Structure formats: structure tokens, C-alpha cells
Amino acid sequence: MAIPDFQTLMLPVLRKSAGGEVNIQQVVESLAEEFSLTPDERAELLPSGKQTTFANRTHWAKSYLGKAGLIELTRRSHFVITEQGRGVLASPPQRIDIAYLRRFQEFESFRFPSEDQTSVPVQSGEVQSSMTPDEVMRTARDTLDADLGVELLARIQAAPPAFFERVVVQLLIAMGYGGSLARAGRALGRSGDGGVDGVIDEDTLGLDRIYVQAKRYADGNSVGAGEIRDFFGALDQFKAGKGLFVTTSSFTSSAIKTVDGLSKRIVLIDGARLTRLMIDHGVGCRVEETLYVKKLDDEFFEF
Numbered sequence: 001m002a003i004p005d006f007q008t009l010m011l012p013v014l015r016k017s018a019g020g021e022v023n024i025q026q027v028v029e030s031l032a033e034e035f036s037l038t039p040d041e042r043a044e045l046l047p048s049g050k051q052t053t054f055a056n057r058t059h060w061a062k063s064y065l066g067k068a069g070l071i072e073l074t075r076r077s078h079f080v081i082t083e084q085g086r087g088v089l090a091s092p093p094q095r096i097d098i099a100y101l102r103r104f105q106e107f108e109s110f111r112f113p114s115e116d117q118t119s120v121p122v123q124s125g126e127v128q129s130s131m132t133p134d135e136v137m138r139t140a141r142d143t144l145d146a147d148l149g150v151e152l153l154a155r156i157q158a159a160p161p162a163f164f165e166r167v168v169v170q171l172l173i174a175m176g177y178g179g180s181l182a183r184a185g186r187a188l189g190r191s192g193d194g195g196v197d198g199v200i201d202e203d204t205l206g207l208d209r210i211y212v213q214a215k216r217y218a219d220g221n222s223v224g225a226g227e228i229r230d231f232f233g234a235l236d237q238f239k240a241g242k243g244l245f246v247t248t249s250s251f252t253s254s255a256i257k258t259v260d261g262l263s264k265r266i267v268l269i270d271g272a273r274l275t276r277l278m279i280d281h282g283v284g285c286r287v288e289e290t291l292y293v294k295k296l297d298d299e300f301f302e303f
Helices: 010-016 024-034 039-043 055-069 083-090 107-110 125-127 135-160 163-173 181-189 225-237 253-260 271-280
Strands: 073-077 078-081 188-193 196-201 209-215 242-247 265-269
Touching: 010 024, 010 055, 024 055, 039 055, 055 073, 055 107, 055 135, 078 083, 135 163, 135 271, 163 209, 163 271, 181 265, 196 225, 209 225, 225 242, 225 253, 225 265, 242 271, 253 265, 265 271
Parallel strands: 209 242, 242 265
Antiparallel strands: 073 078, 188 196, 196 209
8 A cells, every 4th residue: 555644644643652652663663564564665765865754754643643732752752642642532533634633722822823723714735735744845845846847948948059068068067977077078069079979087087988969859859769779889989888868858768668778878868857967966056045944853852
């Protein structure tokens, strides 16, 4: 089954605390068994790589239960059910979610600390969302990045071919290839030289090289298998073992299949992946605002 969202986990987490003090990590493991998660689902990590998705959602479920006064922390990573929580389990609902928690004054005070609680309307988007607060932030970031990617690609396609070659140079430098911008700039941009658009050092010492083909195509003008075979022939001419084919459009299925069957390593980067790499490495874009997400430092409170 899919990894349950954090609201689905609220009632199971509360039930796990009914027998006395529990450790959150033990709750995570027990619920993973209860929901029959596969090894891959249990191992799925957040984008940060610091925590599993399931553990993160379980922690958020615990946090929201605490804000509603249904559980309370006892010591590091441990918590117990409160009398209010026992009252909930005495006549349990089918599901505990944000809409349910809003009946508790403690939770309303947490959500709207400066509002008149008697007049605060229910925010449907908040209640219906199955995402944790940090998942909401990541989704919003992904939406902004997707819009930025479309804008980046449109600007590149509208620019002269030489500009696209400079984009490729700067991206490869930002990714750690080519040694210096000056050396990479001299290496790339030799359009049509033996069937490749350039060659760039794979490392700062120039111990190995990557041959590059860059095609600034409009949407709908995909790179086909014939162009891949031509590039392969050029690599063979230079006795090169690896190449990079970059396009602003896409690759046909036959082109992708052709690459898989070749004896030389050729990496394909289409327009979507190109803009994703540009955003990841800060090429053609800049940081507009930085938001810091902080969490409790448990070690600080060890006595």
C-alpha cells in the first residue's frame, strides 16, 4: 500500500500510547508493520535524505496530537497519552484529522494564537490537505521550480545558438566539470568540429574528457536515433568513450533505445532535465528568498 499521510496516522499513534509511555521510534516500526509497508516504502527518504518519509509523517502525527493535548512528552523521544487522549479513545472516532482536532481549545490556540477562537472559520484547504507542513512547503517549492523551468527553457530557445553553448558551459562548470570557465569556454563552442560541438575536461587535471553535442531545438522537434548514431560515430572518430548530448527539446523513444544499445556511454539531457540541473546548480537563476525550517534540538534539553 502507499505510505499513509500524517492525518491517517494520528489515531494509530494515539492508540499506541494507550498502554503507557512509548518511544516514537518503536511506534514508527510498529506502525510500519501494522500498515504492511514494503521495504522500499519503509526506506523511502525525504529529499533531505535525513529521515524516512514514514518516520517524518509519524512524527508530525505525534506533534499534532500533542498540540491538541491528547499526548504529552515525557523525555527525549518518549510520550504518554493524557486524560484528554484517553477520553478520545473511550469513544474513538473513525479517524482523527485536523478537522477533528479543532474541537480542542489547545489545538485552536496553537493554530491561531492571536485570533478570537469563537470566530475563526474552518480553512478547508488546511483541513483537507493530507500533507505535513514541510511537505506543503516542498510541494510549493516544486511548483515554483516547475514554473521557473518553463521560463528558463523559453528564454534559452529564444536566444542565439551561441548563448545555448554558453549555458552548457556554465552548467558543466557549476557541476564540477571543465576545470575553469576559461578552459571550458575554449573547449566548447567549436560547432561542427568533426561531428561534435565541443570537448570538455571531466576533471580539473584533464585526465579524461567528455565530448558534447548541443542542439537548441524548439518543442516538438525531437532528437532522433539518426542523430544519436551520428554522434556515436563522431565519438568513435575521436576514440572517445563517453559523450553528452544536450537538447532544449526531447529525445524520441527510438533515440533512447539506441543509446541503451551502444558500446559507448552517452548521457542524454533533454529540456526538462536541463532546466532542473540549472535550477539545482544556480545557473540562469538566483535565490529570491531563503526560508529556514528549524526543529527542536533534543540534545540541548538533556540534563
